Amino acid sequence: MNEQNIFIVRCGEVALKGMNKPYFERMLVDRIRSNVKGLGNVDVKRQEGLIFVRADKDVDTDILVRQIAKVFGVASISPAVEAPSNLDDIGEEAVKYMMNLIETKGVKTFKVEAKRADKNFPVKSPDIGRIIGAKVLIGCKVLKVDVHNPDVLLYVDVRADRSYIYQDKIAGFGGLPLGTNGKGMVLLSGGIDSPVAAWMMAKRGMVIEAVHFHSYPYTSQRAQEKVEDLARIVASYCGNFKMHVVNLLPIQEQIVQNCPEEETTILVRRFMMRIAERIAENNKAMMLITGENLGQVASQTAEALVVTDNVVKMPVMRPLIAMDKIDIMDKAQEIGTFETSIQPYEDCCTVFLPKHPTTKPKLARIEESESKLDVEGLVAAAVAAEEIVQIRQK
Amino acid sequence: MFVYLDNSATTRQYDQVTLEMKQAMEDLYGNPSSLHSLGLASEKRVRAARQHLAESLGAREDEIIFTSCGTESDNTALYGIAHAKRREGKKIITSKVEHPAVLEACKVLEKEGYNIEYIGVDDKCRLDMNQLKAAIDDETILISIMAVNNETGTIMPIQEIAKMKGKAVFHTDAVQAYGKIDLKHTGADLISVSAHKIHGPKGMGALYVKKGINLPAYLVGGGQERHMRSGTENVPGIVGFDAACQIAIPNLNERVAKMAEVRDYLKRGIEDQIKDIKVNSPDDGAASVLNISFMGTRGEVLLHTLEQDNIFVSTGSACSSNKKGRSHVLAAMGLKDKEIEGAIRFSFSEANTIEEMDYVLDKVNAAVTRFRRLGSFR
Numbered sequence: 001m002n003e004q005n006i007f008i009v010r011c012g013e014v015a016l017k018g019m020n021k022p023y024f025e026r027m028l029v030d031r032i033r034s035n036v037k038g039l040g041n042v043d044v045k046r047q048e049g050l051i052f053v054r055a056d057k058d059v060d061t062d063i064l065v066r067q068i069a070k071v072f073g074v075a076s077i078s079p080a081v082e083a084p085s086n087l088d089d090i091g092e093e094a095v096k097y098m099m100n101l102i103e104t105k106g107v108k109t110f111k112v113e114a115k116r117a118d119k120n121f122p123v124k125s126p127d128i129g130r131i132i133g134a135k136v137l138i139g140c141k142v143l144k145v146d147v148h149n150p151d152v153l154l155y156v157d158v159r160a161d162r163s164y165i166y167q168d169k170i171a172g173f174g175g176l177p178l179g180t181n182g183k184g185m186v187l188l189s190g191g192i193d194s195p196v197a198a199w200m201m202a203k204r205g206m207v208i209e210a211v212h213f214h215s216y217p218y219t220s221q222r223a224q225e226k227v228e229d230l231a232r233i234v235a236s237y238c239g240n241f242k243m244h245v246v247n248l249l250p251i252q253e254q255i256v257q258n259c260p261e262e263e264t265t266i267l268v269r270r271f272m273m274r275i276a277e278r279i280a281e282n283n284k285a286m287m288l289i290t291g292e293n294l295g296q297v298a299s300q301t302a303e304a305l306v307v308t309d310n311v312v313k314m315p316v317m318r319p320l321i322a323m324d325k326i327d328i329m330d331k332a333q334e335i336g337t338f339e340t341s342i343q344p345y346e347d348c349c350t351v352f353l354p355k356h357p358t359t360k361p362k363l364a365r366i367e368e369s370e371s372k373l374d375v376e377g378l379v380a381a382a383v384a385a386e387e388i389v390q391i392r393q394k
Numbered sequence: 395m396f397v398y399l400d401n402s403a404t405t406r407q408y409d410q411v412t413l414e415m416k417q418a419m420e421d422l423y424g425n426p427s428s429l430h431s432l433g434l435a436s437e438k439r440v441r442a443a444r445q446h447l448a449e450s451l452g453a454r455e456d457e458i459i460f461t462s463c464g465t466e467s468d469n470t471a472l473y474g475i476a477h478a479k480r481r482e483g484k485k486i487i488t489s490k491v492e493h494p495a496v497l498e499a500c501k502v503l504e505k506e507g508y509n510i511e512y513i514g515v516d517d518k519c520r521l522d523m524n525q526l527k528a529a530i531d532d533e534t535i536l537i538s539i540m541a542v543n544n545e546t547g548t549i550m551p552i553q554e555i556a557k558m559k560g561k562a563v564f565h566t567d568a569v570q571a572y573g574k575i576d577l578k579h580t581g582a583d584l585i586s587v588s589a590h591k592i593h594g595p596k597g598m599g600a601l602y603v604k605k606g607i608n609l610p611a612y613l614v615g616g617g618q619e620r621h622m623r624s625g626t627e628n629v630p631g632i633v634g635f636d637a638a639c640q641i642a643i644p645n646l647n648e649r650v651a652k653m654a655e656v657r658d659y660l661k662r663g664i665e666d667q668i669k670d671i672k673v674n675s676p677d678d679g680a681a682s683v684l685n686i687s688f689m690g691t692r693g694e695v696l697l698h699t700l701e702q703d704n705i706f707v708s709t710g711s712a713c714s715s716n717k718k719g720r721s722h723v724l725a726a727m728g729l730k731d732k733e734i735e736g737a738i739r740f741s742f743s744e745a746n747t748i749e750e751m752d753y754v755l756d757k758v759n760a761a762v763t764r765f766r767r768l769g770s771f772r
Contacts, residue, residue, distance in 0.1 A: 217698030256768050352768075 009051040012075030027177035074172030095139030109146035114156040176205035183207040185280035186289040193291030195337040200319040202238035235393035298357035402741035418633040443636035450643040452578030464569040465495035467586035467601040470612040472499040483533035490726035518676035519548035541571035547683025556581025573642040594638030598631035649744040654681035699761040
């Protein structure tokens with residue numbers, strides 16, 4: 001048996017990126033290295049278009065695979081065994097590999113699927129398959145070949161120096177390595193949607209920074225603790241990031257006292273966008289990211305989005321815009337933010353929520369209401385008073 | 395200024411308590427069950443503490459069981475008596491305004507097949523004694539009524555209940571009463587108390603079990619606490635409980651007088667200066683608690699506003715957007731939703747001062763005014 005556990009990591013789209021390929025792969029290797037840090041002696045290397053992770057036997061395999069799968073850009077992972085590239089050694093390892101599966105899983109049938117990455121290897125792929133299959137049949141007497149519906153589909157990957165034997169392909173999330181697509185500023189609320197939105201953009205290689213709005217003392221400090229918990233889960237995929245925390249209460253107070261009640265939500269929303277854009281500019285982010293979802297609430301109708309969008313020049317990424325709520329919830333479950341999102345703090349103080357919020361706001365009217373406020377002064381004051389929390393991945 | 399007014403949630407430890415506990419942690423590390431002299435030293439100290447605690451409840455040394463908290467004392471009493479007397483009847487009487495440690499235990503017993511009758515209260519949380527009288531019958535095996543309500547400070551007529559209990563066993567959760575009213579002559583068969591409400595350590599409670607009451611063990615094992623509650627004694631906790639008890643109980647009258655002074659001062663001030671309020675605590679309640687609804691506000695927001703001024707209080711409603719967080723006590727008193735929403739509990743210790751109350755009054759007034767101005771459209 002091999003002295004170390006070996007994992008073949010395949011990059012998805014990364015492989016398609018032509019000239020940038022080495023750059024993307026290097027980013028990917030860096031991200032995998034940082035995600036497996038602390039698990040023990042783990043070596044991550046690029047080699048012949050694949051990434052090989054070799055870990056000492058005492059490293060927990062399940063955790064290791066999970067940590068690798070969390071890296072965006074990873075298409076799939078296969079635990080593999082290694083043999084010198086000649087048919088006798090490969091055959092011997094294949095027999096051992098199958099014997100183990102017979103003992104632990106009660107496997108009865110198999111099929112070999114071989115390929116040679118090294119075209120100088122003297123035997124062609126179908127022949128490699130046949131030869132290794134014969135060796136396995138002789139070595140493991142209880143096994144039969146089943147080409148249509150085998151219990152185990154045994155892959156044999158013959159390369160110049162070493163060859164690899166594996167069966168499972170554990171799916172990763174795909175996407176692109178972090179840091180290959182600029183920086184976005186996500187408006188992180190503590191609900192179900194915005195962490196998913198951040199995650200989806202990070203999956204496309206975007207570096208994430210966050211801004212969180214609260215209304216303390218109208219919201220509690222525990223609500224912010226919850227957002228930090230959520231942010232840490234997001235960070236486990238996209239690395240450590242800064243979260244800018246802004247108290248909206250002074251602005252909400254002005255709005256409540258000076259503007260029509262039904263416009264409260266949309267007015268607050270516009271201020272959030274302005275402040276987020278300002279903070280994005282200050283921190284070299286090029287886009288805003290929100291968890292908005294068409295029609296979900298009053299401030300997310302088509303009309304409301306038009307009015308909200310109108311206050312910022314930066315592009316606003318809304319990756320959830322056309323998803324159904326149920327699908328967003330499933331995604332939140334999958335990435336592990338759901339349980340934290342549904343803790344009951346976020347909507348605790350809905351004191352500024354109007355009874356009948358306007359769902360079809362008119363830009364002209366909203367702008368007229370805003371004219372009663374010192375918009376620039378309020379935004380500048382809010383940005384100046386921001387607090388910064390460093391979010392570190394769990 | 396820093397004003398702690400959440401003494402019904404927990405209290406700051408007396409310095410003397412911390413001092414004696416530290417000493418006990420350093421020196422009294424012997425296991426009271428050990429045969430050697432180090433064990434004996436711990437055993438003697440635990441025994442002295444038990445003696446003092448017994449005196450504070452007008453009890454004998456062998457009537458006190460040390461527990462880990464008020465909840466454990468309540469659970470032990472309810473489960474123990476219900477199970478021991480299950481052949482004599484299935485009826486248990488309690489009130490609608492008990493602490494969850496009692497109410498949740500009753501729910502469990504209800505699932506086991508016991509009939510629980512919940513006695514109601516009036517708008518000041520006073521027990522409906524007519525309902526109680528009518529409820530007690532031959533089937534009744536256990537009555538559990540708290541001595542002082544934790545949210546309003548209402549004092550329940552424990553002695554009277556003890557006289558009319560019939561053949562039932564009478565348990566009282568006196569966690570909020572201990573150190574606030576005299577508990578030497580309650581007539582109760584079981585009394586739950588807790589150390590951290592009288593400036594003692596957290597994680598330390600006791601249960602008084604009148605001699606002759608048959609209570610099965612809740613925790614079994616090494617046979618400590620006369621086989622009633624196994625587990626190695628929490629020696630530093632017991633020492634801390636003792637230290638707190640020896641300050642709080644002998645000085646009860648002076649302490650209560652001080653609490654009453656600040657409570658009455660704050661209450662008068664709020665009544666004079668803030669419109670549209672409702673005092674939920676009765677005038678003759680325990681001096682430690684003052685519960686007031688500020689109409690048109692939200693208790694939680696007031697709480698967070700006041701914490702910015704270093705004033706610490708508690709609310710009648712945790713989260714106003716869902717009913718779950720609402721106080722079952724205030725609801726049982728028949729308060730309207732908006733009265734529950736705006737309820738604040740101030741709870742006092744003898745360390746609070748009139749100067750503090752002036753500061754609190756000022757800040758509460760400002761917080762209420764601010765909220766009412768902003769929240770007016772709701």
